[in-house]
Amino acid sequence: MSRERFDAIVVGAGMSGNAAAYTMASRGLKVLQLERGEYPGSKNVQGAILYANMLEGIVPNFRDDAPLERHLVEQRLWIMDDTSHSGMHYRSHDFNEQRANRYTIVRVQFDKWFAGKVREAGGTILCETTATKLARDGSGNVIGVHTDRAGRPILADVVVLAEGVNGVLGTRMGLRDVPKSQNVALAVKEMHFLPEHVIAERFGLTGDQGCVIEALGTISRGVAGLGFLYTNRDSVSLGIGCLVSGLAESMESPHTLLNGFKCHPSIKPLLAGSEVKEYAAHLIPEGGFRAIPELHGEGWVVVGDAAQLNNAVHREGSNLAMTSGQIAGEAICTIKNQGRPMTKDNLSLYKSMLDKSFVMRDLIKHKDVPALLHTNSQSLFSTYPKLISQAAQGFVRVDGSTKIEKEKAAIDAFIKARSRWGLVSDAVRIARAWR
Amino acid sequence: MHIVVCIKQVPDSSQIRVHPVTNTIMRQGVPTIINPYDLFALEEALRLRDRFALEEKRWLRNPSRGKVTVVTMGPPMAAQALRKALTYGADRAVLVTDRRFAGSDTLATSFALACAIAKIGERFGPPDIIFTGKQTIDGDTAQVGPGIAKRLNIQQLTYIKKVTRIDHLRRSVDVERCLEGGTQFIESKMPCLVTMADGLNTIRRGSIEDSLRAARCSILTWGVADLGVREVDKFGLKGSPTVVKRVFAPTPRAQKSVQLETASKTVGHVADELVAWISSHQPKLADMPLSKSGA
Amino acid sequence: MKLPTQFQDHRHVWVYIELEESQVNPVSIELLGEGRKLADKLGAQLAGVVMGPPKGGGGGPALEEAFAYGADLVYLVESQLLTNYRNEPYTKALTDLVTIHKPEILLLGATTLGRDLAGSVATSLKTGLTADCTELNIDSDGSLAATRPTFGGSLLCTIYTLNSRPQMATVRPRVMSMPERQTKPVGRIIRHELTMVEEEIATKVIGFLADNRSDRPDLAKADVVVGCGLGIGAAINLKHVGALARTIGGEMGCTRPLVQKGWASSFRQIGQTGVTIRPKLYIAAGISGAVQHRVGAEGADLIIAINNDPHAPIFDFAHVGVVADAHRLLPALTKAFSRLMPFRERQLCELRVKAYE
Ligand SMILES: Cc1cc2nc3c(=O)[nH]c(=O)nc-3n(C[C@H](O)[C@H](O)[C@H](O)COP(=O)(O)OP(=O)(O)OC[C@H]3O[C@@H](n4cnc5c(N)ncnc54)[C@H](O)[C@@H]3O)c2cc1C
């Protein structure tokens, strides 16, 4: 019996891996997917918001059976100091459209569903199987993977590395560097279970409507970070993500930060009486465009978080992961159909297709943000939120002082904290990074 | 050599909690696992199969590879457990599932499993040994194994630590059995049913070939009709003499514990107080060495 | 629901009396106590079932014990085939007895032997069997209400056997309390012949190897137990627990995680999947008090809990709670106890503790 050989091996069954495997399997390629977790999704932590467009491009009728929690009709951005929050809310009835644009999902279920689609399309998924090494031929071309199970390496024309941000296969094999600590955020998250009607009442939702709160300010104790709260059907995902380098400098433990966030007087009542399940921690790549490694080589491509394809500014990751996986899958199918080998040159098709997509364009747009967050975290995440809160309170509280006095006090406070020059330069820097 | 292993998919009870207010089980997100005791059974079966294959290789030109068949009765979801058993290295899997099996107690469960094993025997050759775990962590009765043995009218060997020897010519097995005070050595006949005690082996990690085979292997699924049994009222709720009338949370003790004040006291002081308390409140301890002091 | 007619003449409560080298296993005595209560509620008789090799006449001390602990009569099966416990002859003997004499309730100890026997007898008789009961009661309509833990002990459920008889149940050692011994003469004995020959039995007992007693403490019988959990922090700290236990003449017990970590042998595990204890004094140090542990420990007369978390669930069922660091309190307790002892006694004890360390 000759050795079995696959057209492609996908390492990882997260968003990007599933997208790649599904794309290839549904186009008739013989695909093997490896997942180190007990089942797809078992190791995956995500807030989580699903952006429908990108998934629609891969599985057009996903709404029929995907485990979607709620469609989002409201987004809140809260700026917090220790006792208060001020913020922006955007809610629109327009989001109650037939094919909603954003959904909350629970990754554990969602990944299982997505992997099920891969199986339906004919892909083979092996769980609890970690790819430990790439198998190479005499000239160094990747020809398959070794796993942590007994047996010979499995062979394939091409290996798709979809192993997520801390995937060690690519870094160990020297295909890319280990992400730097200022380029990754650590997110910790909890699921708070509450009855469906309680969630509906507390957040003013009906039916499948959902709401998102994102919060920044003193909750991250001066580290660049963001708190989030997403409503699921009968649970609330609550978490906080902070740059790893910032955490290291400030010696803050993410767990303490999450506890602080949870106990904040603006958040606490939203969670009252909930049953907490699942505490999890996970890294998010935040290096942006400048941190993207080499994306393809002889017999391999890298997609999703492993390739740092993550838009920290808009907190989008899974859509970039899905789209990069899909594009890699399509490129591989094209090369295969042309009967050409999976060489580095030929696989550059993936890179050029990716460059044309929103993935690279968005990342290029925000390429300077990561550095900004890193160097100005104290003012952005602590000083300003406090000032804004003070100012807001000053205006709301009626205590006999004149409005002019209040305005002046607020402005003085800003200047005192950051100096006139500091304020201007912060504004310029933020504007530049966003441009 | 044909070995059948009965496995059950159970909720991971270490993760089950009772709602403090409603006193109901919170199953939210409680994962299911293969009953841990069944894994000892499965591993022992796989070892026997492999050992047998080695022996045959030594003696025979065309060794017949032994086979391990795993079987479970449960909801369609239980197929996951079977699939997992296949990745550990089992050769084939049978899921016995039908709405009419719902509500089975141990008597009805062992009846259904015995029917399924009989049918497995017809299809794939009669089993030499049937393995079960010593008990499940949800039902926790340790009755299903003996029940199956009785139904199939074969030897039952419970709480077995190890199958030490199999003599195919004489159709006999030697086993070590775990008793309260020690180990019993038993010789018995095949076919027999073995319920495995815990702790002496660890389930293997299947090879990559096992995983690939498991991912592709189709699981046989049998309902009541497939078992070819007329007496359908022996299955499920109807075939179960026992009924659960009431499920409730344990009542908390009426009195909360007496709290010994410890603030601003040294440990020595606390210890002395505690000892004094014990001596005065538990006179039954008169025969303890400490109270012999009399002082 | 009305019981099918063929079962209506089932009467009386039976307790299977388990013998260990011709001694009565204490669990059977506990069951006699429980069976007595059930029989009284039903207005029925309590019978013991004794099976074993021929004793040349009297049936041995088991008979005396059975009557002393409340049996009205004893069914006795004596046969050479019953010398060592083997499933086939025992199942046949008990099944035949039940078929002939028709008990309403049949209780067995949930020991290795009891569970082995009960499972096959119940299946042979096609009747219900409720395992590991923690409470037995007679309902208003006269049926047996057997209560047992479910879902790993987090909940209890009450189970009835409808439509078939006898109603069978097993109970773990030490779950029920030990009744008082009465001085009663040996009463009525009904003998039964086992109709079976050795050739019909496929199983042979070839040998037996007793465990090394020293790492097999008999926790179930101990009067004093010092238990410890993960709160003790490290395996090395077990010596404090052992020292206290030795000083006060008790045994050391532990929670399951300690066994899983390999810090203690599984015979020391107290709880649902370990031993049920019923000591006069149980000192629980660094134990959170999970239900699985609780079900094995709450039968103790006096439970003292030491835990540094004032909200630990163990305080829900302990009699005395001490919020303290177990590492520091345990050695202090050892000292405090030993100070109470007379000098010689103390010296001996210290020697013992030293030898242990
Ligand atoms: C708390 C949190 C909240 C987030 N919220 C959002 C959000 O709201 N919206 C959004 O769009 N994005 C969000 N993201 C980002 C998003 O989750 C990621 O961008 C996305 O999951 C990346 O997908 P991936 O497939 O590249 O990697 P992953 O989803 O991490 O998948 C990698 C998979 O590979 C497996 N694996 C790794 N190594 C191996 C190996 N050697 N062999 C076999 N298997 C291996 C892993 O087990 C894992 O299943 C969030 C992230 C976090 C942590």
Ligand SMILES: Cc1cc2nc3c(=O)[nH]c(=O)nc-3n(C[C@H](O)[C@H](O)[C@H](O)COP(=O)(O)OP(=O)(O)OC[C@H]3O[C@@H](n4cnc5c(N)ncnc54)[C@H](O)[C@@H]3O)c2cc1C
């Ligand atoms: C099917 C099943 C069966 C089980 N069967 C059993 C069983 O038979 N027996 C059993 O015990 N468990 C059993 N368990 C496990 C049980 O659920 C619990 O996990 C276990 O009892 C907890 O053990 P613990 O109290 O030692 O550990 P933990 O729950 O970790 O508790 C440690 C305690 O120590 C306290 N502590 C920490 N430091 C100190 C200090 N310095 N001084 C004082 N206190 C301190 C802590 O506050 C805490 O309360 C079973 C579980 C399952 C799923």
Ligand SMILES: Nc1ncnc2c1ncn2[C@@H]1O[C@H](COP(=O)(O)O)[C@@H](O)[C@H]1O
């Ligand atoms: N539904 C089932 N399907 C397959 N095997 C089972 C099932 N229920 C019990 N068993 C087997 O019987 C053993 C004893 O189970 P129990 O009597 O429930 O404690 C288990 O360890 C399993 O091997």
